[in-house]
Amino acid sequence: MANLGQLAEQHIRQYESHLTQIDGLIARVNKAPIPAEVHDEFVALKEKRDVLAEEVAALRRKPIKDWRKEDIPLAGLGPMVMWGIVAQQLERLVERLGV
Numbered sequence: 001m002a003n004l005g006q007l008a009e010q011h012i013r014q015y016e017s018h019l020t021q022i023d024g025l026i027a028r029v030n031k032a033p034i035p036a037e038v039h040d041e042f043v044a045l046k047e048k049r050d051v052l053a054e055e056v057a058a059l060r061r062k063p064i065k066d067w068r069k070e071d072i073p074l075a076g077l078g079p080m081v082m083w084g085i086v087a088q089q090l091e092r093l094v095e096r097l098g099v
Contacts, residue, residue, distance in 0.1 A: 005064045015056045018083040022049050025090035032099040042093060048086045 026046060034042055 004067055008059070008062075008064060008067050012056065012059050015052070015059070015083065018087065019049070019053055019056060022052070022083070022087055022090060025087065025094055028094050028099045029090070029097060032097050035097075038093060038096070041089075045086060045090055045093070048082070052082060052086065 026049065029042060
């Protein structure tokens with residue numbers, strides 16, 4: 001069984017992987033002209049990405065001694081849902097723009 005530090009690191013790596021995926025989708029959208037009708041949606045998705053990125057940075061800064069065993073499952077469930085929602089919305093936007 002992994003120790004607390006390893007579990008925390010595993011979750012952080014998962015979040016960073018999702019962030020990389022989201023950043024790739026944002027880069028694809030940025031390559032195309034953004035139609036006015038999706039501009040606000042795209043801006044909102046980038047803002048959500050920034051919030052998620054800050055959460056990853058905060059987790060990265062949190063000393064292992066401050067992690068509790070109970071934090072690991074909670075850290076994994078809620079934010080992972082948000083990562084999935086943001087990525088899915090960006091994927092749909094990429095499809096609509098054909099980029």
